[in-house]
Amino acid sequence: MNASKPALRRSLKSDLARVDAHVVKQGEYDDLPELTDDMLARAKVKRGGRPVSENPRKLLSIRLPVDVIERWKATGPGWQTRMADRLSKVR
Template identity: 40%
Template sequence: MPVKKRSIKSDLTKLDAHEITDAEYDDAPELTEEMLDRAEIRHGDTVIKRGRPPLAQPKEAIKLRIDQDILAAYRKTGSGWQTRINADLRKAAKKLAG
């Protein structure tokens, strides 16, 4: 569950207008990878989320027992074999539906 951020109650216009002096640069901490990993990317007031956008119809992980020879045949087809199984199951479901 996302944590609601507290208001900083600051005059951001005044803060944006401030020009940083050399002495202030010396006081600033070095940026670490950990700090950058926690950083938010923003476009104006909108937070840009990292990663893939959510799918309209997300797939569901299940446990399915398949005969070894069938699984071996799909795996031999190379990368994307799980997607091909899904496509074949979709075709079969359409035939069942009529």
């Protein structure tokens, strides 16, 4: 890493100053159809993000011996899910 070079800023790759300076003219939106009640009735709102889980998880803080954690970690990726599955079977 070269500390003498400044880090590059992320860019939106659009000219926001030009967009902000644009003034909407009278006939610019004449081609767009009028918004009707039928159009609004057919509209669907799509929410972003992950879907709601049927079996949501709850954050819990628990202290376990280091050797227990290391044995689970040694089983590879997904060890926390496998641990949760094993604990859910012990009822």
